[in-house]
Amino acid sequence: MGTDVIDRYVTDLGSRLQGSKKQVRDLITETRDSLEDATEAHLEQGLTETEARKKAVEEFGPVKEIANEYQAELAVAYGTRTLIWLAIILPLMHMAWEYGRMLLIGPWQDFGTPPPSWYLFIAKANDLTSGVASGVALVALVLGRILARKYDTKLLAKLAAAIALLAVGVVLLGNVAILVATAHLDVSRLMQSLPMSIASLISWTVIIRLGLLARRCLSCATIVG
Incomplete structure (x- = not known):
């Protein structure tokens, strides 16, 4: 369930982007890595995996703004x-x-x-x-x-x-x-x-x-x- 939060976010973000396929792929990879790193930090603070992933996505920003x-x-x-x-x-x-x-x-x-x-x-x-x-x-x-x-x-x-x-x-x-x-x-x-x-x-x-x-x-x- 928690993994799906990041997956949905990254998939939604990727569907909104146009440009070089390589650059889009690189941005999506960087985004996923950042979300995973933020999740790890929240796990160390005592949150559950589901809570940590959800908070990482919320902190990263609305997908529409990031996509823009x-x-x-x-x-x-x-x-x-x-x-x-x-x-x-x-x-x-x-x-x-x-x-x-x-x-x-x-x-x-x-x-x-x-x-x-x-x-x-x-x-x-x-x-x-x-x-x-x-x-x-x-x-x-x-x-x-x-x-x-x-x-x-x-x-x-x-x-x-x-x-x-x-x-x-x-x-x-x-x-x-x-x-x-x-x-x-x-x-x-x-x-x-x-x-x-x-x-x-x-x-x-x-x-x-x-x-x-x-x-x-x-x-x-x-x-x-």
Whole structure:
């Protein structure tokens, strides 16, 4: 009966948390260990096992409040990880793509008829999106470290999630824009060599994966009360 008090508490707490499975598991383990330690202390004071476990749970705090505190911590950690991925992966992906394009396709002027100025504008804007999104993510990481001393972690978690989602959205918009522009200009240019087709597929897979991470980050942050 006494054991069930701690089990129910830990199970309820775990069901309320979203984030990295490892971090959630670690928090749950730490919580159980703390409750067991508190139980041992109460047993030494002469309480029965049932009373000791019940008192340990009561002293630890309402599960809703503890879950809210833990979730803020998980959301910040998830947001930080997502921003790090954005800061690193986006420029690397763009450099790999540009290298492949120059190696397998060549400069824009090698397409026969030079592209119109509007197309070059969209192409250059798309080239900038990865760098801008990566830079924003990096700045957010640095500022997050500084502001963490002054502002509530719940607010920082939501800001990190919003920035991550916005960064991925900008990159996605840039890629869709160049795809639509290319199809409008000359649909045959979408028929690339096999290596570039594979590179395009990898790029889209990475962007979608980053988008899912950003969405998950936002989900973790918005459930924080």
